[in-house]
Amino acid sequence: MEKIKTILDREPISSDYIRSKQDFANVVKGAKGLGKPYWQTNWFYGTVGVVAVAVIVTAVTLSSSDTPVKKPDNNQAVVMTSADDQKKDPVIKEAKENTDSEEEVVAADSEETSNEEETSQSNTNSEETTTTQSTQNTSEGTTNTAARKTQEEEEVVKKAEIGMPNLAGVTGGPIAFRDFCDPLGIQVDGGVMIHQYTIQYRSCARDITARIRGNRLPSQVCDEIRDCGSAIEVTFSNFKAVDRDGKPVQLKAFSLITKP
Amino acid sequence: MAVNPVYHQTNDRLQEELVIIQEAKENPERFGPLYQKYHEQIFRYIYQRMDDEHLAFDVTSQVFVKALKNLHKYEYRGVPFSSWLYRIAKSELYQAFRDRKARRTVNVESMHLFEMVEEFEEDDSVTNKKKLLQCLSLLKDGDLQLIELRYFEKRSYREIGEILEITENNAKVRTFRALERLKKLFMK
Structure with missing residues (x-):
């Protein structure tokens, strides 16, 4: 710390001399010239506000356009959810009586995929026709908004061209067992390939919900429905499908009622 | 005063x-x-x-x-x-x-030194005055300020209190303590 300087008997300054140094005009001028600091001015607040809003809007826009498209699964497999049948058939994993929980089953399905790949691939060699195109779609997650809008418009046009999913040409209502177990599986006009869907039906007094890989109806399902008699309503929904370009398309759910 | x-x-x-x-x-x-x-x-x-x-x-x-x-x-x-x-x-x-534009300075008149030395009941010798000057420069700024206001500028405690934003009594007590500290330094 700097030592304090001491001065003894300094020559006094007269009042007249001090008065002669008064300059009130300069003081008034100084007070007028001494404006507010820039950070307290309105224009500063305004500018900062506008910039902040612009940054937030940009960030929100970018983050929304960066949301990746959900990656469709490559592999085809049958994943049935029936607890009762879990031991009977390795393909049937889980069953739930309550159909409201279907979404959970679907969500869990994607996590289970990696574990099930090995077992399911061996069962579905014949159904691997629709798998290769789907992976290409996932890399398109980061496009700008304008490009995305254009893409959505194109998809709307394509949707109009795409027909209803059908089993042997039947898109709803009664269907014969023979047609129901059509080896071609669920077909859609316009070159659309289904690689996953959910099936719901009541068989032998049990509500079954199953997630199926591929577009075909598993033979187990066919047999079970046949064994439990006729007039069973079967609903097909939550399709995962791609068009000729490998882009995902949405398909409407449909219900069929089996008859002998 | x-x-x-x-x-x-x-x-x-x-x-x-x-x-x-x-x-x-x-x-x-x-x-x-x-x-x-x-x-x-x-x-x-x-x-x-x-x-x-x-x-x-x-x-x-x-x-x-x-x-x-x-x-x-x-x-x-x-x-x-x-x-x-x-x-x-x-x-x-x-x-x-x-801003280091100026250096803290204490301007003292001989008369003020004489009064202070008298307050300490010491001889009004040149040595004592020199010693007192030295002691003043060793005081903390708060104490020095009070001594200056009271003993060199002859301000009332009320005025000191209003300048330092403290009560008159507080000004009196603080000034007394500052003087005590100065005396302690002086007596060493």
Whole structure:
């Protein structure tokens, strides 16, 4: 710390001399010239506000356009959810009586995929026709908004061209067992390939919900429905499908009622 | 101890000042009378604590610029307007010390030293005066300020309290303690 300087008997300054140094005009001028600091001015607040809003809007826009498209699964497999049948058939994993929980089953399905790949691939060699195109779609997650809008418009046009999913040409209502177990599986006009869907039906007094890989109806399902008699309503929904370009398309759910 | 008549004023004088202040809030040009009235004592307060005369005038000028600029914030609290000016002066003075434009200085007259040595009941010798000067430079700034205000500038405790924003009694107690510390240093 700097030592304090001491001065003894300094020559006094007269009042007249001090008065002669008064300059009130300069003081008034100084007070007028001494404006507010820039950070307290309105224009500063305004500018900062506008910039902040612009940054937030940009960030929100970018983050929304960066949301990746959900990656469709490559592999085809049958994943049935029936607890009762879990031991009977390795393909049937889980069953739930309550159909409201279907979404959970679907969500869990994607996590289970990696574990099930090995077992399911061996069962579905014949159904691997629709798998290769789907992976290409996932890399398109980061496009700008304008490009995305254009893409959505194109998809709307394509949707109009795409027909209803059908089993042997039947898109709803009664269907014969023979047609129901059509080896071609669920077909859609316009070159659309289904690689996953959910099936719901009541068989032998049990509500079954199953997630199926591929577009075909598993033979187990066919047999079970046949064994439990006729007039069973079967609903097909939550399709995962791609068009000729490998882009995902949405398909409407449909219900069929089996008859002998 | 004599009372500083420029600081202590009658109620009528204070009211007159208030009228000027109100007018000056509207029109800065009306601040003139207050500037003329207080310029000298604010300058002397500043010059007492630094050794550069020109800088002391600059700082004084800056005090009035700040006062005029912030006059709209001034509120009358029953104390003379000059106590508000002293507080600004103190702030500007320490700003000058921080900026290293000026060096903290204590200006003492022989008469003041004589009075203090007498207070300590010691001989008024040249050696004692030199020793006292040395001790003053060793005091903490707070203590030094109180000694300056009370013993070198002859201000009342009320005035000291208003300048330092403490009560009159507190000013008295603090000044007494500062003097005790100075005496302790002196007796070593």
